[in-house]
Amino acid sequence: MKVSKICCIGAGYVGGPTMAVIAQKCPEITVTVVDINQARIDAWNGEDLDKLPVYEPGLDRVVAEARGRNLFFSTDVNKAIKEAEMIFISVNTPTKTYGEGKGMAADLKWVELCARQIAAASEKNKIVVEKSTLPVRTAQAVKDILDNTGNGLKFQILSNPEFLAEGTAVEDLLDPDRVLIGGDDTPEGREAINALVEIYASWVPKDRILTTNVWSSELSKLTANAFLAQRVSSINAISELCEVTEADVSEVARAIGADSRIGSKFLKASVGFGGSCFQKDILNMVYISRSYGLHEVADYWEQVIKMNDHQKARFAKNIIRSLYNTVNGKKITFLGWAFKKDTNDTRESAAIYVADHLLNEQAQICVYDPKVSAEKIYADLDYLNTRSSEDNRKYVTVVNDPYEACLDSHAIALLTEWDEFVSYDWSKIYNAMLQPAQLFDGRNILPHQDLKKIGFRVSAIGKSNI
Ligand SMILES: NC(=O)c1ccc[n+]([C@@H]2O[C@H](COP(=O)([O-])OP(=O)(O)OC[C@H]3O[C@@H](n4cnc5c(N)ncnc54)[C@H](O)[C@@H]3O)[C@@H](O)[C@H]2O)c1
Numbered sequence: 001m002k003v004s005k006i007c008c009i010g011a012g013y014v015g016g017p018t019m020a021v022i023a024q025k026c027p028e029i030t031v032t033v034v035d036i037n038q039a040r041i042d043a044w045n046g047e048d049l050d051k052l053p054v055y056e057p058g059l060d061r062v063v064a065e066a067r068g069r070n071l072f073f074s075t076d077v078n079k080a081i082k083e084a085e086m087i088f089i090s091v092n093t094p095t096k097t098y099g100e101g102k103g104m105a106a107d108l109k110w111v112e113l114c115a116r117q118i119a120a121a122s123e124k125n126k127i128v129v130e131k132s133t134l135p136v137r138t139a140q141a142v143k144d145i146l147d148n149t150g151n152g153l154k155f156q157i158l159s160n161p162e163f164l165a166e167g168t169a170v171e172d173l174l175d176p177d178r179v180l181i182g183g184d185d186t187p188e189g190r191e192a193i194n195a196l197v198e199i200y201a202s203w204v205p206k207d208r209i210l211t212t213n214v215w216s217s218e219l220s221k222l223t224a225n226a227f228l229a230q231r232v233s234s235i236n237a238i239s240e241l242c243e244v245t246e247a248d249v250s251e252v253a254r255a256i257g258a259d260s261r262i263g264s265k266f267l268k269a270s271v272g273f274g275g276s277c278f279q280k281d282i283l284n285m286v287y288i289s290r291s292y293g294l295h296e297v298a299d300y301w302e303q304v305i306k307m308n309d310h311q312k313a314r315f316a317k318n319i320i321r322s323l324y325n326t327v328n329g330k331k332i333t334f335l336g337w338a339f340k341k342d343t344n345d346t347r348e349s350a351a352i353y354v355a356d357h358l359l360n361e362q363a364q365i366c367v368y369d370p371k372v373s374a375e376k377i378y379a380d381l382d383y384l385n386t387r388s389s390e391d392n393r394k395y396v397t398v399v400n401d402p403y404e405a406c407l408d409s410h411a412i413a414l415l416t417e418w419d420e421f422v423s424y425d426w427s428k429i430y431n432a433m434l435q436p437a438q439l440f441d442g443r444n445i446l447p448h449q450d451l452k453k454i455g456f457r458v459s460a461i462g463k464s465n466i
Contacts, residue, residue: 001085001191001192001194001195002195002198003029003085003086003127003195003196003198003199004028004029004030004085005029005030005032005083005084005085005086006019006022006029006030006031006032006084006085006086006087006088006199007032007033007034007080007081007083007084007086007087007088008031008032008033008034008087008088008090008131009034009035009077009080009081009087009088009089009090009091009114009117009118010033010035010088010089010090010091010092010110010114010131010132011033011034011035011037011040011041011044011053011073012035012040012053012054012090012091012092013054013166013169013276013343013345014090014131014132014162014164015033015035015088015090015091015131016033016044016052016053016054016059017054017056017059017062017164017169017170017173018088018090018131018162018164018173019031019033019071019088020059020062020063020066020067020071021062021170021173021174022199023066023069023070023071024062024065024066024071025202025203026070026199026202027066027069027070028070029070029199030070030072031066031070031071031072032072032073032074032080032083032084033071033072033073033074034073034074034075034076034077034080034081035073035075035077036075036077038075040053041073041074041075044063044073045067045073049063049064054169054344054345055342055343055344055371056166056167056169056170056342056343057167057168057170057171057342058170058171059169059170062170077117077121078117078120078121081117081118081121081122082121082122082123084126085124085126085127085195086126086127086128086129086195086196086199087118087126087127087128087129088129088131088160089111089114089115089128089129089130089131089132089142090131090132090162091110091111091113091114091132092110092132092276093106093107093108093110093111093132093133093134093280094106094107094276094280095107095279095280095283095284101287103283104283104284104286104287104290105135105283105284105287105288106133106134106135106280106284108134108135108138108141111130111132111134111138111142112141112142112145115128115141115142115145115146116145118146118155119145119146119149119151120149122151122153122155123153124153125153125154125155126153126155126156127155127156127158127192127195127196128142128146128155128156128157128158129157129158129159129160129196130142130157130158130159130160130161130218131160131161131162133161133162133221133222133225133277133281134159134218134221135218135222135284135287135288136215136218136219136222136288137215137218138218139157139159139182139214139215139218142157143155143157154188156183156184156188156189156191156192157183157184157214158181158182158183158192158193158196158214159180159181159182159183159214159217159218160179160180160181160182160196160217161180161217161218161220161221162221163176163177163178163180163221163224164176166275166339166340166342166343166345167340167341167342167343168342174203176204176208177208178208178209178210179200179204179208179209179210180210180212180217180220180221181193181196181197181200181209181210181211181212181217182211182212182213182214182215182216182217182218183211183213183214184213184214185213193211197209197211221281222281222282222284222285223285225277225278225281225282226281226282226285226301226304228266228278229273229278229279229281229282229304229305229308230301230304231265231266231267232266232268232270232272232273232278232308233273233303233304233305233307233308233311235249235253235266235267235268235269236269236270236272236307236308236311236461237307238252238269238462239269239311239461239462240311240314240462242269242462242463242464243462243463243464244464245464246464246465247462248462248463248465249269249444249461249462249463250269250444250462250463252462253267253268253269268443268444269444269461269462270311270350270417270442270443270444270461271311271312271315271350271354271415271442271443271461272308272309272311272312272315272350272353273308273339273350274339274340274346274347274348274349274350274351274352275339275340275345275347275348275349276345276347276348278308278348279305279308279348280348282301282302282304282305283302283305285301286298286301286302286305289301309353311350312350312353312354312357313353313357315350315354315413315440315442315461316353316354316357316358317357318440318459319332319354319358319411319413319438319440320358320361322411322438322440322457322459323410323411323438326361327358327361327362327363327410328361328362328363329362329363329364330363330364330410330411331363331364331365331366331408331409331410331434332358332363332364332365332366332409332410332411332412332413333365333366333367333368333405333406333409333411333412333413334351334354334355334365334366334367334368334369334405334413334415335368335369335402335405335412335413335414335415335416335418335421336351336368336369336414336415336416336417336418336421336443337349337351337352337367337369337372337376337377337380337415337416338351338369338371338372338416338418339351339416340416340417341416341417341418341419342418343371344371344372344376346372346376346377346380349380349415349416350415350442351367351415351416352380352381352384354413354415354442355367355381355396356381356384356386359381359386359387359391359392359395359396360386362395363395364395364396364397365395365396365397366396366397366398366399366405366409367396367397367398367399367405368398368399368400368401368402368404368405369416369418370418370420373398374398377396377398378392378393378396378398381396402420402421402424402429403424403425403428403429403432406429406432406433407432407433408432408433408434409432409433409434409437410433410434410437410438411437411438411439411440412429412433412437412438412439412440413440413442414439414440414441414442414443414445414446415442415443416443417443417445421445421446422445422446422447426446426450426451426454426456427454430451430454430455430456435455436455436457437455437456437457438456438457438459439451439456439457439458439459440459440460441458441459441460441461442461443461444460444461444462444463446458446460448460448463448466449466452466
């Protein structure tokens with residue numbers, strides 16, 4: 001079966017870039033990305049490619065090439081469903097904020113709504129692809145809804161989780177380590193798997209396209225995120241040990257990363273991982289394990305989250321301790337708010353929690369981030385519900401210039417590893433700050449010894465000898 005029309009429901013950080021790359025690499029396939037969020041669709045269709053709703057290096061060029069040719073963004077969900085032979089579900093699956101499983105389980109409300117809409121709008125058989133990260137065994141629920149619509153149509157459900165990392169999404173999509181496709185081991189299931197394999201095979205070598213059963217595919221995505229987050233929490237645990245033993249976490253990471261059995265990636269100690277996926281996917285895995293009565297498995301993975309919360313809290317506490325145990329009324333400059341560099345995504349960013357901690361101590365925070373708007377920063381703080389939104393606006397200012405952000409500041413906290421931070425005129429910044437000027441490098445990217453020579457008091461993760 002050859003697919004000529006694809007619909008993707010959800011034009012977010014995954015749906016947008018993934019479909020743009022499929023459209024670029026498969027000009028013979030018409031790809032329509034639909035979303036209920038009109039503003040998001042308008043931004044995807046906007047003239048100014050600098051204002052796409054998702055910032056990713058290189059994405060503007062991919063969109064420029066394919067948009068209007070075979071890549072379309074629309075809010076007409078039913079029309080796109082009707083016309084497509086293959087439908088990707090790429091909607092958000094956040095942690096539940098209410099009811100059973102609150103704070104742990106994935107909220108599958110939006111996925112279920114998609115399944116129901118696909119069932120209602122379809123007039124012919126379709127392949128439905130789970131692109132969202134879903135709890136293992138979700139395909140069963142999706143299939144159940146689709147099969148019980150009474151219109152007699154046949155749906156094949158595939159799991160095709162996305163492994164892209166924000167900040168390198170285009171690179172990751174163009175040259176993935178692997179593409180994973182799970183489906184039924186039946187003639188129809190195998191036909192559906194092959195249809196999707198053929199799409200990816202337009203640019204991905206076949207030996208990197210792995211096919212499995214649906215459940216392995218669903219669970220592999222949760223497992224991948226759990227393993228990656230676990231590495232961050234592992235090295236962060238070691239960073240605290242380094243600080244009291246005069247070992248240096250960068251040296252330890254280099255030494256253990258050179259062991260080919262361990263590998264060098266994801267060994268960078270930091271203020272803690274963020275992003276929309278790691279925490280939610282581990283919590284989800286913990287919830288699933290508990291619901292099967294596997295309490296030791298659940299406890300084991302939950303510890304990764306606890307370590308991450310501890311790392312964020314101890315970064316904030318270190319700032320307070322270093323500023324003579326009070327930050328009340330003191331200006332603290334945040335360099336960076338995004339959860340990592342090269343993205344405008346701030347979901348679960350460590351900066352939000354560090355700020356919240358310092359605001360509880362009545363600090364004045366001034367934020368500069370090259371890609372995040374003031375509106376987003378206030379929305380992130382308001383979402384915590386720790387204080388009124390008036391107070392968040394009173395105690396937090398957001399500026400567009402890093403030098404202005406650091407003026408008359410007691411301390412700088414570097415929260416995101418944006419490259420531009422390294423090349424600032426740090427002497428100029430030092431001279432504009434209140435003394436003693438303190439600098440807390442939450443990402444270990446600055447030249448600490450040079451800063452010390454300028455006069456800064458530098459504190460960094462996993463280092464005691466600066
Ligand atoms: N962000 C990442 O780095 C990443 C990486 C891999 C996998 N994932 C997974 O991919 C999924 C999507 O993540 P995201 O970051 O793109 O989320 P997102 O919030 O950026 O985008 C989801 C979009 O879906 C839209 N939507 C929700 N319900 C809809 C409906 N019924 N009809 C039409 N549109 C609807 C929303 O308006 C939103 O624009 C999640 O399951 C996530 O875990 C994310």
